[in-house]
Amino acid sequence: MKATFGAVFAAAVILAVPAGASLAADTIVGGLTVSNPWARASAGGSRPGVAYLTITNEGGADSLTKAGSPVAGRVELHRIIHDGDRARMGRIGKIRLPKGKSVEFKPGGLHIMLMGLKRQLKEGETFPLSLYFAEAGKVDVTVRIMGAGAVGGH
Numbered sequence: 120m121k122a123t124f125g126a127v128f129a130a131a132v133i134l135a136v137p138a139g140a141s142l143a144a145d146t147i148v149g150g151l152t153v154s155n156p157w158a159r160a161s162a163g164g165s166r167p168g169v170a171y172l173t174i175t176n177e178g179g180a181d182s183l184t185k186a187g188s189p190v191a192g193r194v195e196l197h198r199i200i201h202d203g204d205r206a207r208m209g210r211i212g213k214i215r216l217p218k219g220k221s222v223e224f225k226p227g228g229l230h231i232m233l234m235g236l237k238r239q240l241k242e243g244e245t246f247p248l249s250l251y252f253a254e255a256g257k258v259d260v261t262v263r264i265m266g267a268g269a270v271g272g273h
């Protein structure tokens with residue numbers, strides 16, 4: 120009886136570990152792997168938020184067509200366009216994900232713009248983000264909020 124109780128307790132402890140570690144884990148759907156989704160803490164309600172992640176495609180060709188999140192009124196896919204010595208950002212309709220390649224969203228390049236934030240993005244918290252792929256369909260990931268000054272920006 121004592122041994123049984125011990126075994127159950129051990130199982131509960133083991134189960135608790137993946138739940139806590141899952142925030143940093145990759146999300147894998149078919150041939151697609153979404154790694155390290157993160158966002159910068161927002162300054163206030165008026166400025167948009169921005170999120171980054173990496174998508175690796177080891178399956179057939181696909182594309183990211185849109186994104187959505189309950190924390191934002193509207194979510195757009197953006198890129199930075201270099202125009203002479205100036206850089207501005209522009210919206211893109213879809214992002215191609217060639218077979219066997221990784222597409223990295225990062226400060227100064229591709230990014231996910233969170234317009235009309237419904238709540239402040241606070242460092243250390245997380246929020247859900249849905250990615251919509253032409254072939255793979257909807258994939259939900261959890262975005263970690265990093266410090267406001269984290270790596271570059273616009």
Ligand SMILES: [Cu+2]
Pocket residue numbers: 197198208209230232
């Ligand atoms: Cu942008």
